Amino acid sequence: MTTAPEQNTALLRTAYRAVESGDLDAAERLMTEDFIAHVPGLPEPLVGRDVWRLGTQTMKDAFPDLTINVKDIFGVGDKVTVLLRFEGTHRGTFQQIEATGRRVRFDSIEVYRVEGDRIAEEWVAPDMLSLIQQISPAVADH
Structure with missing residues (x-):
């Protein structure tokens, strides 16, 4: 028998696969209409x-x-916690930094609240400092 935490972790895995493949429509359908995002540095x-x-x-x-x-x-109850590693190539402008062509790797700790069969809320803590350092023009190419 599948438990709610197991269903919730499967839901998050499905959402990450959709984002990774570029199917943002599919990922968006997995969220509640009034999805709430808690982003570091924002007061609300x-x-x-x-x-x-x-x-x-x-x-x-x-x-x-x-x-x-x-x-x-x-997952515990209606919450899912995820430790992620993102990797990719800087091919477009990000945070006013033009594409460098550099490979990047950064981690994130994320907590989600699931409501029914949809993602209702997220708290994300990506290591943006590491990411920005990797694409910063001040970093010499190796």
Whole structure:
């Protein structure tokens, strides 16, 4: 018998596969209409799937070959925690930094709340400092 935490972790794996493949429509369908995103540095959470899509599309445009490796995932009740490793090639502008062609790798810790069979809320903590350092013009190419 499948438990709610098992169903919830499977839902997140499905969402990550959709994002990785570039099918943002499919990923968006896995979210509630009033999806809430808690983003570091913002005083208030962002609400709506369109906000999520804008941020995700920005990443896919800057790193079109982005891969998402689930290093660990576990669910308790309606929450799922995920440890991720993102890898990709900087092929588009990101945070006002023009494409460098550099390969990048950065990690993220993410917590999700699932409501029914949809993702309702996220708290994300990507290692943006590491990512920016990897694409910074001040970093010499090796």
